[in-house]
Amino acid sequence: MSELPVSIQDVETPCLLVDIDRVKANCRRMRDRCTEMGVELRPHMKTHKTLEGAELMTDGSKRKIVVSTVAEAEFFAGNGYDDIIYASPMVKEKLTKRVQSLASRLADFHLMVDSVVGIDGIIETPLDGDRKWSVFVEIDCNYGRTGCCWDSEDVLTICKKAHEAANIRFQGLYNHCGNTYVPDTDKRSKIQHETVANLMAVKERLAAAGIPCARFGCGSTPSCSKPIQDMSMLTEFHPGNYIFYDYMQVCVGSCSLDDIAVKVAATVISHKPEVGTLVTDCGWLAIGQDGMEREPSDVPLGYTPVVGHPELRVRGMTQEIGKFEGNGVAIDYSKYPLGSRLYLYPFHSCLTAAQHPVYYVHSGDKIIGSWTPIRGW
Amino acid sequence: MSELPVSIQDVETPCLLVDIDRVKANCRRMRDRCTEMGVELRPHMKTHKTLEGAELMTDGSKRKIVVSTVAEAEFFAGNGYDDIIYASPMVKEKLTKRVQSLASRLADFHLMVDSVVGIDGIIETPLDGDRKWSVFVEIDCNYGRTGCCWDSEDVLTICKKAHEAANIRFQGLYNHCGNTYVPDTDKRSKIQHETVANLMAVKERLAAAGIPCARFGCGSTPSCSKPIQDMSMLTEFHPGNYIFYDYMQVCVGSCSLDDIAVKVAATVISHKPEVGTLVTDCGWLAIGQDGMEREPSDVPLGYTPVVGHPELRVRGMTQEIGKFEGNGVAIDYSKYPLGSRLYLYPFHSCLTAAQHPVYYVHSGDKIIGSWTPIRGW
Numbered sequence: 001m002s003e004l005p006v007s008i009q010d011v012e013t014p015c016l017l018v019d020i021d022r023v024k025a026n027c028r029r030m031r032d033r034c035t036e037m038g039v040e041l042r043p044h045m046k047t048h049k050t051l052e053g054a055e056l057m058t059d060g061s062k063r064k065i066v067v068s069t070v071a072e073a074e075f076f077a078g079n080g081y082d083d084i085i086y087a088s089p090m091v092k093e094k095l096t097k098r099v100q101s102l103a104s105r106l107a108d109f110h111l112m113v114d115s116v117v118g119i120d121g122i123i124e125t126p127l128d129g130d131r132k133w134s135v136f137v138e139i140d141c142n143y144g145r146t147g148c149c150w151d152s153e154d155v156l157t158i159c160k161k162a163h164e165a166a167n168i169r170f171q172g173l174y175n176h177c178g179n180t181y182v183p184d185t186d187k188r189s190k191i192q193h194e195t196v197a198n199l200m201a202v203k204e205r206l207a208a209a210g211i212p213c214a215r216f217g218c219g220s221t222p223s224c225s226k227p228i229q230d231m232s233m234l235t236e237f238h239p240g241n242y243i244f245y246d247y248m249q250v251c252v253g254s255c256s257l258d259d260i261a262v263k264v265a266a267t268v269i270s271h272k273p274e275v276g277t278l279v280t281d282c283g284w285l286a287i288g289q290d291g292m293e294r295e296p297s298d299v300p301l302g303y304t305p306v307v308g309h310p311e312l313r314v315r316g317m318t319q320e321i322g323k324f325e326g327n328g329v330a331i332d333y334s335k336y337p338l339g340s341r342l343y344l345y346p347f348h349s350c351l352t353a354a355q356h357p358v359y360y361v362h363s364g365d366k367i368i369g370s371w372t373p374i375r376g377w
Numbered sequence: 378m379s380e381l382p383v384s385i386q387d388v389e390t391p392c393l394l395v396d397i398d399r400v401k402a403n404c405r406r407m408r409d410r411c412t413e414m415g416v417e418l419r420p421h422m423k424t425h426k427t428l429e430g431a432e433l434m435t436d437g438s439k440r441k442i443v444v445s446t447v448a449e450a451e452f453f454a455g456n457g458y459d460d461i462i463y464a465s466p467m468v469k470e471k472l473t474k475r476v477q478s479l480a481s482r483l484a485d486f487h488l489m490v491d492s493v494v495g496i497d498g499i500i501e502t503p504l505d506g507d508r509k510w511s512v513f514v515e516i517d518c519n520y521g522r523t524g525c526c527w528d529s530e531d532v533l534t535i536c537k538k539a540h541e542a543a544n545i546r547f548q549g550l551y552n553h554c555g556n557t558y559v560p561d562t563d564k565r566s567k568i569q570h571e572t573v574a575n576l577m578a579v580k581e582r583l584a585a586a587g588i589p590c591a592r593f594g595c596g597s598t599p600s601c602s603k604p605i606q607d608m609s610m611l612t613e614f615h616p617g618n619y620i621f622y623d624y625m626q627v628c629v630g631s632c633s634l635d636d637i638a639v640k641v642a643a644t645v646i647s648h649k650p651e652v653g654t655l656v657t658d659c660g661w662l663a664i665g666q667d668g669m670e671r672e673p674s675d676v677p678l679g680y681t682p683v684v685g686h687p688e689l690r691v692r693g694m695t696q697e698i699g700k701f702e703g704n705g706v707a708i709d710y711s712k713y714p715l716g717s718r719l720y721l722y723p724f725h726s727c728l729t730a731a732q733h734p735v736y737y738v739h740s741g742d743k744i745i746g747s748w749t750p751i752r753g754w
Contacts, residue, residue, distance in 0.1 A: 012471075091715045094644060121716070269468055318522065319445060377663070
């Protein structure tokens with residue numbers, strides 16, 4: 001597809017489609033929410049990994065972003081972005097030339113660290129000239145993935161070292177509350193409340209120890225899409241997925257189906273009435289497998305719902321093949337002739353987007369451009 | 378990593394490593410097996426998608442391959458390859474300019490079709506000049522994914538149309554026996570036996586109807602890695618995964634752990650003794666999620682085994698984070714210091730390889746080159 005297709009019906013399949021109007025609405029809502037709450041928005045780039053998406057998420061400021069890979073950091077830095085958190089727990093062995101170069105040439109390239117060994121590694125690694133490393137300390141507020149436990153002794157040790165080291169600017173606290181991916185509102189609110197309380201407790205312990213902490217933020221699209229009032233005590237939010245949203249976010253209550261801004265166009269290529277399936281040319285390489293392992297009750301429309309066809313449900317996927325069955329009903333094959341088009345909402349748009357070398361962008365049915373993401377590490 | 382790293386210990390992580398000696402051995406064994414059985418080998422490119430891998434799989438002939446996407450077809454055609462099957466059920470709507478161009482410029486660019494609607498679409502689509510479409514008919518021998526059922530009336534109708542159409546060269550029958558991914562040897566043998574018998578039955582029905590059928594092959598890495606004698610009746614095999622193999626192939630008995638030719642290098646970036654995990658920088662973006670849904674008994678070492686560390690087992694993955702726990706024992710963190718290196722065998726190398734923009738190739742520990750795969754559709 002070297003020329004731009006005219007309409008979403010013209011794209012060769014499988015193909016990722018970005019609904020620009022939904023993207024803009026999603027970005028605007030998150031910005032407005034942050035403004036109302038008096039919290040700065042530092043969007044995460046990991047979902048879309050494109051300049052165009054970054055422009056919309058930062059409202060053109062090109063400042064204050066989060067990235068998940070060095071490749072993303074280099075890509076955005078090379079295109080005028082600054083004030084970038086590389087949000088992966090740092091260890092000395094990962095302070096490569098590329099990372100040192102980013103720290104040397106950007107005004108604000110922030111590392112994240114969650115261990116004493118990690119902060120010691122940074123202290124032991126000089127930068128050229130008078131340059132200092134900039135460091136956020138990752139705090140685990142009971143999500144349990146990465147981060148130093150909020151109530152541990154290590155938190156104080158790490159922050160103290162970051163504060164006192166001659167070659168470090170200590171920025172503050174970073175938290176990812178991935179445990180807010182829960183559909184129960186009360187449960188989520190409780191986790192949000194605890195997360196804020198625990199972050200504030202760390203801040204108070206730091207204050208008592210004479211360690212200033214200017215920034216302390218949390219992120220996750222569920223928590224920032226449905227924030228609780230306590231969260232206005234934080235200085236920044238850093239959600240990412242909200243630019244596109246996806247069916248997982250619908251299932252946990254972050255958004256509605258109509259907010260999902262990406263879908264994969266697929267063509268019906270085979271009818272298999274003898275086994276009760278219809279087959280499309282979108283397999284797991286184009287849609288991803290996240291959500292496939294869920295129980296049906298978690299994902300009422302199947303892990304990748306077919307836009308406008310709740311009567312279909314995914315049965316299985318292989319590399320370039322997606323099999324659908326009737327969702328509690330028999331398939332009426334006359335509704336989906338061979339060669340006809342279906343659109344699939346991703347369960348997890350961070351994964352789905354990463355599978356595509358180009359995204360086609362549309363307004364209504366009209367294709368208006370394409371975005372090319374950075375990939376790799 | 379613009380310069381080539383010296384050793385596999387020097388690569389930045391996460392990174393896909395290809396063991397060239399194992400690749401060569403895997404390719405040689407499959408070639409020798411086909412020679413012994415008197416069956417032609419038509420390797421599938423979907424696992425590696427590289428020129429270097431294709432060179433080894435075709436033993437330098439650049440002929441007789443299978444691809445899963447138009448992008449792969451164009452990539453290999455543009456680099457001197459010919460006699461290519463595009464193995465996706467064809468419908469008229471997918472006979473794009475790109476597909477027509479491939480059919481016009483290659484001596485043998487074969488389509489695959491599994492429906493009457495599909496073959497009619499090809500008949501209705503003229504090619505420039507005297508060019509004819511070349512067509513394989515996909516036969517479903519009870520796997521149930523795609524393909525026309527071996528004992529259906531449609532099989533005869535489709536083959537007859539392909540045989541009689543003025544703009545088609547009918548090549549023969551194509552079968553993917555994906556139902557041979559079973560660990561039980563007797564069960565697999567039975568499926569292999571049935572697959573061959575059903576394909577031969579189609580061939581005999583065609584002969585009775587006066588339709589010559591020169592080629593009839595089946596593929597799947599399990600069936601071709603452990604073929605039964607009946608399979609020597611076929612004219613070609615078209616497995617693909619065997620170039621790399623993976624842990625899924627170990628679990629179904631196609632190979633041993635020591636035959637797996639790819640692994641992902643990862644760095645230990647966090648210790649979380651409070652939840653019993655250690656964390657690496659290889660998440661699902663770098664290793665894939667296939668196999669994650671399996672029961673522990675299906676994947677004794679977890680869906681992505683750690684090379685040399687059967688005492689570890691994956692607990693969970695997010696985009697750039699992989700969490701491991703003790704496999705029936707408590708983790709001895711002193712064995713995996715922060716910053717140390719682990720190597721992960723993929724559960725499904727077709728998926729894992731597709732996640733990486735470049736593969737680093739090594740012999741022993743020494744990096745000797747890099748391969749760049751084609752991606753997209």
